[in-house]
Amino acid sequence: MSETHWIILGGAILTYLTRAGGHLVLSRFDRLHPRVAAALDAVPAAVLTTLVAPAAASAGPPELGALAVAGLVFMRFGLLISFLAGAVALALFRTVLG
Amino acid sequence: MASPAAPSGAISLSNPGLAAGMRTSLPVIVAVLPFGLLYGALAAQQGLSPFDAALMSATIFGGASQMVGIELFGKQISPWWIVLSIFAVNFRHVLYSATLGRRIRHWPAGQKALGFFFLTDAQFAEAERLAEAGKPVGFAWYMGLSLPIYLTWVAESYLGAAFGKLIGDTHAIGIDFLLPIYFLGLVMEFHKRPLWLPVVAASAAASILAYWTVGSPWHVSLGALAGVALAAAMPPKPITSEPPVGGDVP
Known part of the structure; x- marks a missing residue:
């Protein structure tokens, strides 16, 4: 095995541990404290936000415009249409403004 | 047991099932599509063969961490540091795992072990949406969602590495900012x-x-x-x- 393969193998094992680990730890407890349950309920918004906010904070007008379009379209049409509208808006804004 | 026809451990076909999961995977595949090709192209630039690029996708199955990993390939950086960086990018999955675990308590251990392998941002968000709608997160639904995304991701990594030079100006068509747009929609899905x-x-x-x-x-x-x-x-x-x-x- 080359060094590349060792890196891939190591990355794969550690990644799997993150995906199974959270459950393995929590499943040792029979009952969840209400605060733990509240924390888990917040996980989707908390983590997914970190995948958007820094990118938006360091983005230019075309990207921010595309996010605004996607956000507005979401209110009315939901996830898929909002994503497509944001993608079209981004290509458009970058062509016009970039 | 009264019904010998029901094999234990069979995939439960409780509603929503395999087909519903596959339908849910479609927008995810659209959002992820450019990234698989982009990842493959970048991996080839860093000297990975198409096979190795696809191998990394098949075993790690985490786009952002793979991007960070190949970014560090070829530089004078210790292999341990590259592995640690991949781990750092994927550390958020610990939270996904703890949260999803509540939804899949009824799965047999083997199904859980397999299911966690496929636990990425999209799978997690879609499973939480389903649970929020008051529906059970079944193994068949989950695999119907995961497998098309997984197979697309692995195949694209190979194709991107083999034909990456054919990809044009990725900035002009906005590939680099598609995921934040998609994740914004996912954030808003949980506004209730x-x-x-x-x-x-x-x-x-x-x-x-x-x-x-x-x-x-x-x-x-x-x-x-x-x-x-x-x-x-x-x-x-x-x-x-x-x-x-x-x-x-x-």
Whole structure:
């Protein structure tokens, strides 16, 4: 095995541990404290936000415009249409403004 | 047992099943499509063969961490540091795993072990949406969602590495910013959850601050911890809201 393969193998094992680990730890407890349950309920918004906010904070007008379009379209049409509208808006804004 | 026809451990076909999962995978595949090709092309630039690029996708199955990993390939960086970087990018999955675990308690251990391998951002978000709609997260549905995404991701990695030079100006068509747009939609999907706005605000502020000070990829874990800690610190409320019924995509 080359060094590349060792890196891939190591990355794969550690990644799997993150995906199974959270459950393995929590499943040792029979009952969840209400605060733990509240924390888990917040996980989707908390983590997914970190995948958007820094990118938006360091983005230019075309990207921010595309996010605004996607956000507005979401209110009315939901996830898929909002994503497509944001993608079209981004290509458009970058062509016009970039 | 009265019914010998029902084999134990068979995939439960409870509603929603395999087909519903596969339908749910479609927008995810559209959003992820450019990235598989882009990843493959970048991997080839860093000297990975198409086979190795696809191998990395098949075993790690985490786009952002793979991008960071190949970024470090070929530089004078210790292999251990590359592995650690991949781990750091993927550390958020610990939270996904703990949260999803509540939804799949009824799965046999083998199904859980397999299911966690496929636990990426999209799978997690879609499973939480399904649970929020008051529906069971079944193994068949989950695999119907995961396998098309997985196979597309692996195949594209190979194709991107083999034909990457054919990809044109990725900036002009906006490939580099498609995922934030998609993730914004996913964030908004959870706007009915308690404390949604304070959690989003705390995570946004903390992740931006961490991005500027500590640097990537730690801003993901630090930002997420801020939002989760806020939710844990607020006074717990009894659950009174009834789950919305039916499909929530207008």
